[in-house]
């Protein structure tokens with residue numbers, strides 16, 4: 219809900235720069251959004267062009283605030299990948315193409331405002347922990363399950379960054395030593411089994427194998443329901459796999475169960491490390507709602523020994539979490555000045 223910047227208000231300029239799009243907003247100190255807009259990232263143009271778009275969009279938002287009689291007081295930018303928040307440098311981001319981009323300095327210089335740079339999932343976790351599904355808890359683990367899997371450990375509203383800006387890479391916990399190879403190069407990482415892209419890939423593999431070989435022990439019987447409606451080689455999204463599993467298709471059910479079991483292993487490791495009150499599950503796969511959270515809760519429960527079981531809830535802020543979190547990070551930086 220946005221109601222436009224008001225006269226005399228202080229506002230933060232916030233941008234969440236993703237591989238495909240940027241979510242941008244003017245945000246009040248209480249976390250409410252005065253104005254929101256979205257722009258394509260168009261990462262194929264190269265990092266220099268993306269940086270120029272970030273700067274132009276941020277400048278446009280600051281101008282809009284001033285035109286309404288408001289005062290832009292700071293700018294927060296969130297980016298994916300490895301982010302050195304202390305230095306304000308986007309160290310490495312595969313899907314945006316950033317390599318050692320001093321984004322905080324560039325934004326600060328262009329806007330003439332204090333600026334901060336944050337990691338998209340870490341600031342998303344800050345937003346969920348302070349404004350979203352984790353707002354009643356002091357210790358929160360936010361886990362974003364999309365193309366990859368990453369987490370943010372948020373205590374009292376702040377997320378741990380790590381010594382090298384790479385804290386929270388829960389997607390690269392070794393979960394199935396003989397499992398599929400991960401994008402990071404190692405076999406068996408959590409995100410190679412349970413990310414949305416891994417679920418889609420696994421389903422395609424099994425469906426192709428089943429179509430070619432026929433179901434084991436069934437000879438020339440009809441192919442399974444999924445195969446019948448799907449030409450060989452056609453991609454089926456994780457959301458479709460979830461839908462087919464819910465409709466009772468056995469193959470989709472198997473893929474979904476495998477993903478849930480591996481996720482539960484990953485979350486159990488997370489709980490052993492962090493001992494949180496609440497785990498907030500976000501990202502594309504979490505749109506499956508209770509179809510994911512129900513079995514995940516049960517599988518996590520089975521894995522608890524002496525650890526206290528965390529509350530498992532769906533994220534509340536959707537894809538605005540990163541943008542809101544970038545704003546919160548900027549506001550926090552003002553308090554420290």
Ligand SMILES: [Zn+2]
Pocket residue numbers: 389390400401402403404407
């Ligand atoms: Zn990995």
